[in-house]
Amino acid sequence: MSEEETTEQSGLEVPGPAEDAGPGDYASTGPGSGAEALRVEGISKRFGPVTALRDINLHVRAGEVLGLIGDNGAGKSTLIKIITGFHRPDSGRILVAGEETQLRSVAHARSLGIETVYQDLALVDELPVYLNFFLSKELTLGPFLRHREMRRRASAALDEVGINIPSVSAEVRALSGGQRQAIAVARAVNTAAKVLLLDEPLAAMGAREGGQILRLIERLRERGDLAIILIAHNYSQVVDVCDRVNLLQHGEITFDRPSAETSVAELLELVHAEYRTA
Amino acid sequence: MAQETPQLVRDEQRGSRTSATRRLGSALLRRRELSIILVTIAAAVYFSAGSYGSDFNTTSNYHIIMQYFAPWAIIAAGESMLLICGEIDLSAGFTYTFVPFVLMSFYNEGLDVPLSLVLALLVAIGIGVVNGLIRTVFNLSSFITTLGMGFFLEGMTYIQSNAEPVNPPLTGGLADFFGGWRWSELVWAVVIVVIMQVALSYTKYGVYAQAAGGNPLSAAESGIKVNVVKVSSFALTSLFAGLIGIVDQVRVGSFDPTSGGSETMFLAVASAVIGGTALLGGSGTVIGALFGALLLAIIQNGFTLTGVNAYAFDVVIGVAVVAAMLLNVFISTLRRKYLR
Numbered sequence: 001m002s003e004e005e006t007t008e009q010s011g012l013e014v015p016g017p018a019e020d021a022g023p024g025d026y027a028s029t030g031p032g033s034g035a036e037a038l039r040v041e042g043i044s045k046r047f048g049p050v051t052a053l054r055d056i057n058l059h060v061r062a063g064e065v066l067g068l069i070g071d072n073g074a075g076k077s078t079l080i081k082i083i084t085g086f087h088r089p090d091s092g093r094i095l096v097a098g099e100e101t102q103l104r105s106v107a108h109a110r111s112l113g114i115e116t117v118y119q120d121l122a123l124v125d126e127l128p129v130y131l132n133f134f135l136s137k138e139l140t141l142g143p144f145l146r147h148r149e150m151r152r153r154a155s156a157a158l159d160e161v162g163i164n165i166p167s168v169s170a171e172v173r174a175l176s177g178g179q180r181q182a183i184a185v186a187r188a189v190n191t192a193a194k195v196l197l198l199d200e201p202l203a204a205m206g207a208r209e210g211g212q213i214l215r216l217i218e219r220l221r222e223r224g225d226l227a228i229i230l231i232a233h234n235y236s237q238v239v240d241v242c243d244r245v246n247l248l249q250h251g252e253i254t255f256d257r258p259s260a261e262t263s264v265a266e267l268l269e270l271v272h273a274e275y276r277t278a
Numbered sequence: 279m280a281q282e283t284p285q286l287v288r289d290e291q292r293g294s295r296t297s298a299t300r301r302l303g304s305a306l307l308r309r310r311e312l313s314i315i316l317v318t319i320a321a322a323v324y325f326s327a328g329s330y331g332s333d334f335n336t337t338s339n340y341h342i343i344m345q346y347f348a349p350w351a352i353i354a355a356g357e358s359m360l361l362i363c364g365e366i367d368l369s370a371g372f373t374y375t376f377v378p379f380v381l382m383s384f385y386n387e388g389l390d391v392p393l394s395l396v397l398a399l400l401v402a403i404g405i406g407v408v409n410g411l412i413r414t415v416f417n418l419s420s421f422i423t424t425l426g427m428g429f430f431l432e433g434m435t436y437i438q439s440n441a442e443p444v445n446p447p448l449t450g451g452l453a454d455f456f457g458g459w460r461w462s463e464l465v466w467a468v469v470i471v472v473i474m475q476v477a478l479s480y481t482k483y484g485v486y487a488q489a490a491g492g493n494p495l496s497a498a499e500s501g502i503k504v505n506v507v508k509v510s511s512f513a514l515t516s517l518f519a520g521l522i523g524i525v526d527q528v529r530v531g532s533f534d535p536t537s538g539g540s541e542t543m544f545l546a547v548a549s550a551v552i553g554g555t556a557l558l559g560g561s562g563t564v565i566g567a568l569f570g571a572l573l574l575a576i577i578q579n580g581f582t583l584t585g586v587n588a589y590a591f592d593v594v595i596g597v598a599v600v601a602a603m604l605l606n607v608f609i610s611t612l613r614r615k616y617l618r
Contacts, residue, residue: 107501122499126492126560131485136501144480 034062036098037227038083038114038195043092045078052078054251056092060195063224065217067242067259068231071271075251076231080197083229084116085109097194113194119203121184125173129165130154132172133187157190158183162219178209182216189220195227196220202234210234214241235267247271311566313605314553318573325580333583341460345529347575348463349374349538352522353546354553354567355474356515361550362478363511364491364559365420367409370519371543372431377402377520378446378533379438385447392452395524402520403513405431410509420512432539439535446528457528466525467568470518475564487511491559548595549574552602574598 036059043056053075060066070076081087083094085103093100096112103109123132130147131138133154139146154168163182165175172180181201188196198217202210214237220226221243232238238245239259247255247270255262255270325334333339353370360367380401384394405427412423448456457463478484489497490504497504527533553570555562578591 118499120496120499122493122496124489124492124496124560126488127485135485135489135497138482138485140482143482145482145485147480 034064034224036060037062037096038229039095039098040079040083041093041095043079043082043089043094045075045082045087045089051251053082053089056248056251056253058246058253060227060229062194062227063221064244065221065228065230065242067238067245068229068248069233069235069238069245069267070248074248076248078251079248080116080199080231083109083195083197084114110191113192114197115188115191115193115195116197117181117184117188117199117201119200121180123172123180123184126171128169128171129158129175129183130168132183133157133168133190135187137191158186161186161189161216163216176209178212181209181213185213185216185220189226193226195229197229197231199231200233201230202232202237210237217241235264239264239267311554311563311569313609314566314569314573314602318569318576321573321576321580325576325583328584330580330583334580339579339583343572343575343579344461344464344467345526346578347571348467349522349526349542350545350549350574351467351568351571352470352518353515353542354549354571355471355564356511356518357546358550358553358555358562358564358567359474359478359487359511360420360515361547361555361557362487362491362559362562363508364494365413365508365511366424366547366557367406367512367515367519368421368424368540368543369405369409369428369431370424370515370546371538371540372428372435373402373405373516373519374523374526374538374542375535376405376431376435376438377523378527379435379444379535380520381524382444382447382533383438391447391449394447395452395456398524399517399520402516404516405520406513406516407509409516410505410512413512414505414508428540428543435535439533441535443532443534445531446524446533448528453528457525463522463525463529466522471564471568474514478562478564483507483510488560492561545574545595546571548599552598554602557603570602 039059041057043053044051045053056075056079058066058068058079068076068079078087082089082103085106085108088103094103095101096114101112103112103114122135124135127135130151134150139150139153151168158165158168161182163179163186165179165183172183175183185196185198185201201213201217217228217230218241220228230238230242239262242259244258245255245262245267246253247267249270255267325331328334353374357367357370377398381394381398384397385391389397409420409424409427412418413420446453448458455462478487486497486502486504486507489500489502490507494504523538527537530537549570550562550567551557551570552573553563553566553568555567574595577594580586581588581591581594
């Protein structure tokens with residue numbers, strides 16, 4: 001569904017990007033006015049007869065938090081998987097730090113600084129926090145693990161991003177949902193991450209824990225060197241924490257606006273309009 | 279004031295006792311093998327201090343205990359790693375029986391003993407790799423895969439041996455090294471268990487095994503090659519089973535097609551479980567498995583010395599395995615509650 005169709009059917013006047021700019025081209029100001037970390041241009045993807053993504057344009061700058069919202073089946077997961085190198089697009093191009101790149105694999109995307117925190121967090125409950133923090137990137141001396149050094153570095157890294165846990169030696173299963181999410185985020189940014197994708201980080205989380213994660217995201221934004229794409233269903237939290245919002249509907253980005261220029265009501269109405277026409 | 283001082287002293291003593299109790303409690307929760315070590319020591323003290331203590335505390339009796347304990351402990355070292363990976367090998371006892379006859383086949387083909395030995399151990403590794411590949415490539419449960427492999431190996435052993443025992447071809451220093459020397463099995467057991475415990479606690483392999491068993495999806499998303507870890511663990515288990523099969527039967531002086539089998543496998547798995555390794559994967563200890571095997575060996579030997587009905591040993595194992603699992607669940611709950 002195009003932006004015009006959505007607007008017409010919802011009966012709302014939805015201000016779009018500047019006249020000469022399409023979705024994904026909105027000029028960022030204030031937070032996120034750093035160098036462009038990631039740009040996606042004209043990305044399309046089909047799975048057999050199903051068009052998952054159609055001519056997607058999206059960009060995010062260092063120090064910016066971009067909220068990516070959309071209903072189930074809108075194409076968010078496909079878009080994430082393309083940005084993380086899991087799927088290859090049928091057409092279009094991806095620029096990482098201004099350079100056009102063919103993302104060959106998840107490992108390749110990671111090597112370029114694109115890190116993802118999935119909904120399941122990729123944590124192992126039975127392992128202590130510090131081993132989860134370094135999972136598959138353990139520090140070793142010859143064949144042996146440097147436990148003490150990993151504990152020290154994990155503790156310092158968690159302190160740096162303001163995460164408070166009782167001990168890095170505690171098993172992850174003993175921690176709360178918010179603490180687990182925070183560890184997964186801290187682990188992702190402890191690499192040479194330039195772009196961080198957070199897939200539903202606030203799902204199944206209470207208000208207090210969700211608030212802790214939002215504050216963590218704000219602290220990461222303040223660092224100024226990290227571009228964050230936040231995929232979420234909670235529009236209120238998206239508007240609160242994101243600098244800009246993109247709405248994905250039926251494989252197309254139909255809305256690209258600074259958060260300050262939109263509201264939860266407007267976003268909800270856009271989605272409800274989609275239901276009414278379904 | 280004169281009355282307050284003794285009170286203070288009593289309080290301090292009580293505080294000191296409470297602190298010591300807490301430290302012990304915390305250690306028991308943190309070191310999952312500590313509880314089985316304490317139970318093993320208690321069993322050893324019970325039998326050595328009892329009326330049959332003079333029979334129990336002899337070098338020859340320790341040697342008998344070692345004969346029970348070493349095969350279970352060595353196979354349990356591999357089974358522990360597999361259980362931590364979330365897998366199990368039911369064919370290990372049959373690999374124990376089969377590999378000595380593989381050695382004999384190579385030897386009978388004209389190869390010298392050392393080469394036959396090396397090739398037989400490579401075949402043992404191959405059995406584990408086949409188990410692992412069937413498990414990971416075809417996504418067949420390890421229970422079914424290794425059950426089938428166990429029957430296959432049992433049949434192959436009888437075909438290979440014509441159901442008759444043979445004399446091992448190992449002689450001299452080689453025979454001493456592989457079971458002939460009186461304490462050879464004990465040395466093998468201790469060395470293998472120590473190496474595997476170090477691998478579990480201090481190398482990437484140990485972390486990856488725990489991750490593969492605890493949360494395979496998360497492990498894979500983190501970049502761990504889960505299938506490689508699992509296949510390696512199957513290969514190690516088969517290698518250990520084949521090795522101790524040769525060592526144990528060289529000690530006896532006969533490669534016997536009726537030795538090993540399901541009883542050896544079940545006792546090795548029981549040793550691992552009693553030692554604190556979770557059947558569902560993700561956590562465990564190899565040292566614990568060694569003490570699990572030692573506990574079972576001491577009980578079996580103690581029952582023999584005290585004239586307890588031999589069938590009672592199976593009753594004890596049954597109770598011990600279930601009790602160990604219940605204790606694991608209980609300790610896990612306490613760990614979640616108190617070790618934050």
